[in-house]
Amino acid sequence: MTAFRELSATLTTIEREDPRLCAFLDVWRDEALARLPEAARLPLAGMPFAVKGRAGIRSYAARRLIAAGGVPVGSTSVPGPGTHWKTWGLGTHGRTVNPWRPDRTPGGSSAGSAVAVAAGLVPLATGSDGAGSVRIPAAWCGVFGLKTTNGLLPSPDRSGLASAGVLTRTAADAQTYLRCVLDGYEPAAAELPLTAAHSPDLGFADVDPEVAAVVRGAVRRLVTAGVVRLAEGGCALLDPGAAWQAVRDGRTEPRPDETRRENDRRLDAFFAGTPLLLTPVTPNRPHGHDGPGGLLSTSLTWAFNLSGHPAASVPAGFTPDGCPVGLQLVARRGADAQLLAMARAVEEALGPVRL
Structure with a gap:
């Protein structure tokens, strides 16, 4: 599948499925298609990805993914205003649902990012984790989630509790994220057992x-x-x-x-x-x-x-x-x-x- 076909298929799938899942706050169809010609020549070759919340597009990780040829397709849902509990999401079309059990929450606060990956809307979505906000929705949506070492990547959280993270379908897919966002990243080998x-x-x-x-x-x-x-x-x-x-x-x-x-x-x-x-x-x-x-x-x-x-x-x-x-x-x-x-x-x- 060419980069254009992959991106077009991603945007079409989001348009079809998101009214049911409510994983997205915004979908940037025109902007994504405009970015593609330049992105397709870079290492990620136009790979579509989503960012956590509207502020996610300004995050360090998103900027590094874009510089490597990733194409952001939209911002994902996070908890809405006035809710003290953060294990849910509120998208444009309503409350974000768990793809496995629509009567249950997907977890949060990286709610829409987990749902977008679990439902196959995007292969990768950024997140941030200050108390479990990547790991909890990853667990409850049946996908892989990584919280990086605190301070390894820039974070706007002054308390030092939150660190950057990513949600993907598999741990292997998360290596794409680290390769792009972490200078000098070298894949490691696991010695078994x-x-x-x-x-x-x-x-x-x-x-x-x-x-x-x-x-x-x-x-x-x-x-x-x-x-x-x-x-x-x-x-x-x-x-x-x-x-x-x-x-x-x-x-x-x-x-x-x-x-x-x-x-x-x-x-x-x-x-x-x-x-x-x-x-x-x-x-x-x-x-x-x-x-x-x-x-x-x-x-x-x-x-x-x-x-x-x-x-x-x-x-x-x-x-x-x-x-x-x-x-x-x-x-x-x-x-x-x-x-x-x-x-x-x-x-x-x-x-x-x-x-």
Whole structure:
């Protein structure tokens, strides 16, 4: 398929499917077609991609993708105004729906980006992750999501909690993103078996038994396939919620600060001997469009926004009621290329995850 045909097909598919999915805020048909002749001569050869929210087109990652020959086709949905919970999206046509379960949210705040990739509208969409905003929608929409090491790429978030990320169909596709946005990026190779520890709850989270069972089954398959060798022990942390909120609010308080220091100490000790940590991405399955209630979807993700470690979500399977579940992979700070290599090995061993 020529670049023109691919882009035209992408725009036609978005036009047909988005009224049902509500993944987009804006679609830039004319601008995308105008960019194509120049983009087609560059390394990405006019590859269509989407950006998170209307501000996403100004992000560092979007600018680097455009410079490499990517063509932005639109901005994706994010939570609407006046909503304190961020695990949803509001597109031009209404609330953003989960492609697997339209009665459920896709997660957020990179909601539309995850849906656009999961529904096959675009092969890649940018995101940002300050508490799980890439990993949670990736998990709930059954796609791959990467949060890069904090500070690896420029971020407008002054708190330092949010880092750039990407949503793609596979971990292999995410290498395209890193190759374009990270100077000096060199793909890494994963040495099998991967030494890893499985922590079902990080020592404090209340995890839905059916979510835990899906992740436990995925880890068991990885061990059986010889891709993972489980290390002794796990990784237990202190609940980081208060520490995350204090940093977000710009407050300095003894108890949250001590929690953050203690968790950093535990993670440094863990990664000194074990290169990979495996957990569920979320403790819960996707909730309905009326909100999460008392559920805290970020309890297993925001520890790594505080600590700065790179983390990814790989599709692990489905709960019995048809909700996707993500397996979270966490690696040493700065080991983003190695994390992608490990994620590819995990993804290949698990195979396509089908309902």
